Amino acid sequence: MTIAFPEKFVAGVVAHINEDHRREMLDLAHGLAGQNWASEASLLHADKHGLDLLLHAADREERLRVTFDEPLERPNQFRPALIALIQRARQALPDSAATSSRRSIELSDALYNYLHAVSLREPEVLQQLRAETARNPEGRMQVGPEQGQFMALLLQLIGAQRTIEIGVFTGYSTLWTALALPANGRIVACDVNAEWTSIGQRYWAEAGVAHKIDLCLAPAAETLAALLADNQAGQFDFAFIDADKASYDEYYEQCLQLLRPGGLIAIDNVLWGGAVADETQQDADTRALRALNAKLHSDDRIDISMLPVGDGLTLARKRLGA
Numbered sequence: 480m481t482i483a484f485p486e487k488f489v490a491g492v493v494a495h496i497n498e499d500h501r502r503e504m505l506d507l508a509h510g511l512a513g514q515n516w517a518s519e520a521s522l523l524h525a526d527k528h529g530l531d532l533l534l535h536a537a538d539r540e541e542r543l544r545v546t547f548d549e550p551l552e553r554p555n556q557f558r559p560a561l562i563a564l565i566q567r568a569r570q571a572l573p574d575s576a577a578t579s580s581r582r583s584i585e586l587s588d589a590l591y592n593y594l595h596a597v598s599l600r601e602p603e604v605l606q607q608l609r610a611e612t613a614r615n616p617e618g619r620m621q622v623g624p625e626q627g628q629f630m631a632l633l634l635q636l637i638g639a640q641r642t643i644e645i646g647v648f649t650g651y652s653t654l655w656t657a658l659a660l661p662a663n664g665r666i667v668a669c670d671v672n673a674e675w676t677s678i679g680q681r682y683w684a685e686a687g688v689a690h691k692i693d694l695c696l697a698p699a700a701e702t703l704a705a706l707l708a709d710n711q712a713g714q715f716d717f718a719f720i721d722a723d724k725a726s727y728d729e730y731y732e733q734c735l736q737l738l739r740p741g742g743l744i745a746i747d748n749v750l751w752g753g754a755v756a757d758e759t760q761q762d763a764d765t766r767a768l769r770a771l772n773a774k775l776h777s778d779d780r781i782d783i784s785m786l787p788v789g790d791g792l793t794l795a796r797k798r799l800g801a
């Protein structure tokens with residue numbers, strides 16, 4: 480005979496689930512479901528044999544039934560049985576941080592500040608440019624300082640000398656690049672906005688790197704086409720694509736020709752605030768990014784890695800035979 484706990488008891492258990500408990504239930508749900516998509520779990524129902532959890536993700540929900548080792552005979556066995564379930568689920572996982580072991584950690588403000596405090600080496604001129612950009616109504620378009628520093632490290636790793644920047648804005652990512660390049664380094668910097676880029680030009684001069692930057696105020700596809708027409712294919716080490724999203728595919732194809740084998744393309748905003756994974760989002764920019772992401776996945780001209788840095792950053796290395 481199945482004895483369900485009285486509804487009042489279940490309601491009481493649900494009401495007493497505090498934040499710690501909720502996190503444990505989420506661990507439990509992740510561990511038992513063997514999936515990492517659930518962002519929340521709530522308890523729907525409990526009876527002597529187990530629990531019904533509801534797992535929530537951004538766009539879906541799923542019920543999960545978990546059973547106790549032995550049927551409970553008294554309501555006061557509920558809590559120890561729940562703890563035993565959680566322990567069992569944790570043992571099955573590589574570590575107790577079920578979510579962080581399998582996907583990138585979520586950055587709270589405190590953790591983001593900590594990351595900056597222990598790793599950022601942003602030169603003062605870049606700090607000043609970032610502060611000025613933050614006062615611009617479009618300031619959110621600028622990459623974060625940790626991303627700028629990461630790309631500077633990449634440039635040093637591949638020994639870059641000639642690079643392409645598609646989308647300059649106030650010149651922040653361009654300045655990180657210019658500072659990372661050797662004295663003979665050169666950047667072809669593409670943008671269409673003279674007002675924003677003039678802010679960058681002031682800081683490039685202040686940093687003593689203006690001579691490395693060739694600012695081309697024209698639609699980027701035209702600038703890149705002109706480089707190709709000028710026999711510059713295979714002459715560049717690195718390209719950063721961060722302008723109008725609808726043209727990303729065209730920029731990618733042009734950059735792939737302009738890069739040397741082993742050269743690197745970094746493509747920004749590939750996660751697009753999460754919209755790429757949300758099928759209800761069908762605007763032109765989201766569709767363009769989604770299509771490009773799918774294309775790159777199976778493009779055998781490149782090696783790729785999509786990183787959850789900033790708004791998503793894909794690194795694509797041109798293969799030696801490509």
Ligand code: SAM
Pocket residue numbers: 620621622645646647648649650651652653669670671672675697698699700721722723726
């Ligand atoms: N990389 C910059 C940074 O991190 O500071 C941010 C670039 S912002 C996201 C995009 C830039 O692309 C804007 O400055 C915009 O004027 C430029 N842009 C838009 N359409 C363009 C086009 N067709 N050709 C070149 N640049 C374009």
Ligand code: CA
Pocket residue numbers: 620621622721747748
């Ligand atoms: Ca961007």
